[in-house]
Amino acid sequence: MPAAQGGPQHDKSHHGFFRRHWTHLVGAALGAGLICFGYEVYSMRHPPAQLPQDPSKPNLVVLGSGWAATALLTDLDTERYNVIVISPRNYFLFTPLLPSCTVGTLELRSIMQPMRYITRFKSREVLFVEGDATDIDPVKKTVTVTDNSEIKGEVSTQTFSYDHLVVATGADNATFGIKGVYENACFLKEAWDARKIRTKLMDCIETAAFPGQTDAEIDRLLHMVVVGGGPTGVEYAAELHDFLKDDLAAWYPELASRVRITLIEALPHVLPMFSKTLIDYTEQTFAENKVAIRNRTMVKEVRQKEIVVQCADKSIEHIPYGLLVWATGNMPRPINRQLIAKIGPSAQNQRRGIVVDECLRVKGAENIWALGDASATSFPPTAQVASRQGRYLASLFNRAAEAQAAADAHHEAQLLSDTERRSRAVVDLQTATDIPPFTHTNLGSLAYIGADRAIADLPSPASLFTSEKTPGWSFGGVATFWFWRSAYLSNLFALRNRVLVSVDWMRNSIFGRDIGRE
Numbered sequence: 001m002p003a004a005q006g007g008p009q010h011d012k013s014h015h016g017f018f019r020r021h022w023t024h025l026v027g028a029a030l031g032a033g034l035i036c037f038g039y040e041v042y043s044m045r046h047p048p049a050q051l052p053q054d055p056s057k058p059n060l061v062v063l064g065s066g067w068a069a070t071a072l073l074t075d076l077d078t079e080r081y082n083v084i085v086i087s088p089r090n091y092f093l094f095t096p097l098l099p100s101c102t103v104g105t106l107e108l109r110s111i112m113q114p115m116r117y118i119t120r121f122k123s124r125e126v127l128f129v130e131g132d133a134t135d136i137d138p139v140k141k142t143v144t145v146t147d148n149s150e151i152k153g154e155v156s157t158q159t160f161s162y163d164h165l166v167v168a169t170g171a172d173n174a175t176f177g178i179k180g181v182y183e184n185a186c187f188l189k190e191a192w193d194a195r196k197i198r199t200k201l202m203d204c205i206e207t208a209a210f211p212g213q214t215d216a217e218i219d220r221l222l223h224m225v226v227v228g229g230g231p232t233g234v235e236y237a238a239e240l241h242d243f244l245k246d247d248l249a250a251w252y253p254e255l256a257s258r259v260r261i262t263l264i265e266a267l268p269h270v271l272p273m274f275s276k277t278l279i280d281y282t283e284q285t286f287a288e289n290k291v292a293i294r295n296r297t298m299v300k301e302v303r304q305k306e307i308v309v310q311c312a313d314k315s316i317e318h319i320p321y322g323l324l325v326w327a328t329g330n331m332p333r334p335i336n337r338q339l340i341a342k343i344g345p346s347a348q349n350q351r352r353g354i355v356v357d358e359c360l361r362v363k364g365a366e367n368i369w370a371l372g373d374a375s376a377t378s379f380p381p382t383a384q385v386a387s388r389q390g391r392y393l394a395s396l397f398n399r400a401a402e403a404q405a406a407a408d409a410h411h412e413a414q415l416l417s418d419t420e421r422r423s424r425a426v427v428d429l430q431t432a433t434d435i436p437p438f439t440h441t442n443l444g445s446l447a448y449i450g451a452d453r454a455i456a457d458l459p460s461p462a463s464l465f466t467s468e469k470t471p472g473w474s475f476g477g478v479a480t481f482w483f484w485r486s487a488y489l490s491n492l493f494a495l496r497n498r499v500l501v502s503v504d505w506m507r508n509s510i511f512g513r514d515i516g517r518e
Helices: 001-044 067-075 095-101 191-209 215-221 233-251 274-286 334-343 383-408 416-429 463-466 478-489 495-511
Strands: 058-065 080-088 091-095 112-114 126-130 132-137 142-146 157-161 166-169 171-173 223-227 260-264 289-295 298-302 305-309 316-320 323-326 330-332 369-370 445-450 455-458 473-477
Touching: 058 157, 067 080, 067 383, 095 191, 095 233, 095 478, 112 495, 126 369, 142 274, 166 274, 166 334, 191 215, 191 233, 215 223, 215 455, 223 233, 223 316, 223 478, 233 289, 233 445, 260 316, 274 289, 274 445, 274 473, 289 305, 369 416, 445 478, 473 478
Parallel strands: 058 080, 058 166, 080 126, 166 369, 223 260, 223 323, 260 289
Antiparallel strands: 091 112, 132 142, 142 157, 171 330, 298 305, 305 316, 445 455, 455 473
């Protein structure tokens, strides 16, 4: 009996301790969290000293500042290489949230991570050059860069030699040779695209509100057309719907009911990479939100105020519009097309990108790698694939550098000159036959479809860790919307961006979107 009574008394005492001291425990947890947060912020603001570049190390030139290039730089051991990063923009852009910036849900600065926030924290100095790569010479192993700033200095062109070259320049929007696209449509790939769309959107609304406009002209100005039923096109149409429902209805009540959104897709359905269940759910949600989907509709010409389309029944229709957003496939950028032409059709025979082998080495060239949308592979052109390719290549470079360091530890290696040591390291990586090929396991797909709803296609846990193919999970709705937000928030590269995006979402919930025109 005494023993039996001891148990409950112990439990009561145990729970009583937590009841009496819960405020102290919560306070201690919050204090520890604030200390960790403060340390992280301090570390971000105070980068450490770096080693200078070393002529005995191989020169690694990276073209681009997107998903692949940023992942490569994050994991790369720069102590083993002289790294030079060349990009027309000096920041990494979190592109999955770019549609949110077109209507003011998020501010562009919140999804930008300056490249020097990454390069400045590497062990060896990384040279960053903002400019356009205008020429790659695979024979001389040089890259020519032109300053793309509005304010020019005395030197506006520079040439860099490389031992390794990584082409991670991304891709341009595919226009399929359709007349008038470049002149009249807005794209959605870069920060300046989002700014342009936001400005033109408010232009259309304010021009429609200008006194004296005819009904036909108001209807044209307030017709927003999106071409492309992939994730970018669907998410932009969804953000546009939210802007209309949550903000325009309050501040432009005389116009809000006349705004129309049309999504045009050449294929039978939108979001072909998702399951049939989620495709149907998305199309049903768009129908409820009065977003018109025109499947099996091909654009034939884009004019200043109308687009010409071919419908499913082969008939031709002229559709007036105020704003046209073009969110279709990819095509190689000019620098990539130039490299393809220099290598020649015997090795480079794909129009959609640079042909690489299973280790991402460019075919027909030495010591050149191509990643992400710049390459032509069997993998989907997604940020997920590009990021994993960057990490994969970083691991190869790190392994090669470790092997070279081990060789240099021998007395014979110490007798080699800096040039010979660097040359030998490059040859070893280029000709190595034991390099594991790049593989990709799809971690799932997410998309926002408007009205605080999202969809998710996720693989089963068994398919992630084994070769067994089992059915994945498909779900959508309001709960998936919060999952979508948390997934994107966790994938932002830095604490700074997570805080800024969280504040933007909170600000939008309290005050609504800013309808001012820049």
